[in-house]
Amino acid sequence: MMFKHLSYFSVILSALRVANAAPAATLSTNPRGGSGLVGYSPTNTISNENTETISYQFAPGQTQDADIGAYLDFSAVANPQPIRGELGGTDPGPRNLNYAKINPDKLAPPGTDSGATINAQWPLGLSSVKLGKDHAGWSRQENIQVMPAATQMAGVDMRLEAGGYRELHWHVAAEWSIVLNGSCRIQGVNDDGQTFIDDVGKGDVWFFPPGIPHSIQALDDGVEFMLVFDDGHFSEDNTFLASEIFAHNPKEVLSKNLGVPVSAFQTLPSPNLFIFPGTPAPKDIEQQNVTGSAGTVPKAVSYSYHFSEQPAEELEGGSVKIVDPLSFPIAKDFSAALVTVKPGGLREIHWHPTSDEWTFFIQGQGRATLFTPPSDATTFDFMAGDVGYFPKSNSHYVENTGNEDLVFLEVLQADHFSDVSLAQWVGSTSKQIVQDTLKLSNETLSQLSTEKKTVVL
Template sequence: MKLSHSSASLFLFVAPAWALPAPQSGASGVVDPPGPSGASGSLRGPESLLGNNPSIPIPTEPSTVIPPDQFELAPGQTEDEQLGLYINLTEVKNPQPIRGGSTGPTDPGPRTEAYDRLNSDLFIPPGTDEGDVSNAKWPFGLSHNRHGLAGAGWARQQNIDQLPIATAMAGVNMRLSPNAYRELHWHKAGEWALMLNGSVRIAAINEEGQSFVDDVTAGDVWFFPAGVPHSIQAFENGCEFLLVFDDGAFSEDETFLVSELFERNPESVVAKNFRTSLWIFPGTPAPANIEEQNVTGPAGTLPKQESYSYHLSQQEPYRVPGGTLKVIDPATFPIAKTFSAALITVEPGAMREIHWHTTSDEWTYFLQGSARLTVYQAPASSRTFDFTAGDVGYVPVPNAHYLENTGSEPLVFLEVLQASTYSDISVNQWLGLTPKQITKDHLNVDDQFLDTLPKTKPFIVPGNPNMTTTNFTGNPL
């Protein structure tokens, strides 16, 4: 469609129809009450404005099409939509939902342009997206941020209220100020945690009366089974951590607190000085020597094999072309019987290969960089989502998906499964271990393609950091 400059001028200077005064004709069948002093006009319109009235003139309206000189196209927008290149809208003027050409359906608004820029694969979906797939993304930045006492910290959560598809797991992002406590508490759900920054001292006791205390720092993990009481105290520099619970309906607001335990029982039974709910509150500095807080009862301390923490920060990553992985599951962290996770780094242009999980949904948290993910859902639906640091992603079992680094810095994210072993099905490996004749007959590919298929799981595949082009081989152009 060719757009004229006259339509552009009309678009700029004529008020939209909803802002124009309604034509006044005929008598009104509605009597309005007297208005306030100084008011003019009628609060309601006349009955003559009801539909099917040929006497109401059709207004002359401006074009709603955005002229080409009023927007810019990002690299890749004119490429074939089936190619589905990543569209970076960060720098372009007035981004428009065009893919596969220089013109197309434009968006005159109203709209939230910042959301369009952050979610270009929803705003300008690849041509391969099809059907209906439930929302798989929630940014913690849209969660209510609940503050503790006297500036001691905050917490914000994601559960099925925010992301209804996430039925198996929920997340909490929590901050503790220097020396602050997460009050002595327990949960109905199991709590798996990753330290994001800073250090804390954690303490707990189990049903046998065995005690546990440990210091964990950025990159380390802890797990407390459901019902096990524990506390968390930040050291002098403060901290932030991520909590994952094995129940999508979990709410941080329903935590069992020691202060509430005492307050909600008769005063004659408990000491009156526990009559304040604390939640997150300031504290005095923890002693540097952990032994000073290692209180041991007759049952002794928790056996090492049942430890509630694991120093993942000290684990050497598994390196593959295009990135690294750190896997933690009950094989190395036995107490977390149903939690398996991988901390993954993907270099620019590379991607976590197409895969799916056989026994668990995947809950993903993005720590650094930007990425996109396409969820394929049987029989014929798919949708592509974009993520940045602080977002949560969720893919139900056994939907296939990938995670592609769309930025210029390393992408770092956490994959969490409710599984006794961290595992997945690699499409690369699957086809590489399938008899060549079968793969040829299904996909109509040649021997050269078949020879590239690995027999071991690559996890990550390298690629061209230039996201606006591809040569289909994974080799830089």
């Protein structure tokens, strides 16, 4: 029996040796390679893959001189290539063709682009969405974390479903906002104890100074709005929230402060409600119009401005309307223009002498070239939902490259909205000086205008 057991174990051991030895051949290759692969060797072999047989087509205008810089529509081009005029070459990949098609001026920039400016573009679709409670809404933001050069302003795109609240709160930064769609009720109390309440709809604007507590509730249609803050470092995560104040003060102190028993605070919610569902606002706004001995915020410094009711100035290539402290006094240093550019039109080459420009694209698609002295120039392609940023006195234009109206918002930190027009400057300067400088013909000089066009076609 003992020998039988030994024989049995011998068979098992033999099988284990075979099993362990079986993969040895497959494990013998060193995944790190070896010194024999370094440098020249007559035994080296190379791939014979031909990268010169790529199948592609040109977009209209792509073979023109690169300095003409026509917009290249790659939307229907199967395999767009980084070529413009005599510049560039083919790209066999790997790459993401979707980026190439929506950013043609990155793939095949105009020959007039040079060097590297700041990154003046951020698609909010790449911002992480912060989700509210119980399907009440969401928000997403742009600040220096994603646009390091955008130091003067930051933006938050926020959606509230019907009845949804942006919790009672305040900020260290000033808050300027425009309603993108839907409607909401806004409420606040200033440092004199004066109260404010109003309903605002698509196209209307509100402003709350730093430290002024306020709340926002969507009405029956729900609402989406764009918030702009006067600090590029702003983050919505650093907002002062009512639920956090109550959660982080002793209940005994709250009791003394509010003149109610400690038991009143047994049902406080978890802190940081942020966005949450609530009781629908009553139709009659007067039911929520609470007024103390200080009265209401005077109309002259009201926190809302019904921008939607202001007519736009109709121009050759579109329209423009402006809201700034001259018409909306409480919004100190916030000046904005809502610009519409028709297909093929152009928001003329200009710059803002006193402020950076924070831009939000609301509808359509367009492109802009940012010029930074002495010779840096970058062309960016923008779509609805993108943020643009153009530093003070850096020239730029916005061209409509789509088939529908392009609508965008220009926001400045300035006590009134202003810009300098390239065309007006050249047209208002002595023709001899311009001719000596730019070598333009007399015929060209005779066509220049002394008037600012703003939007041209």
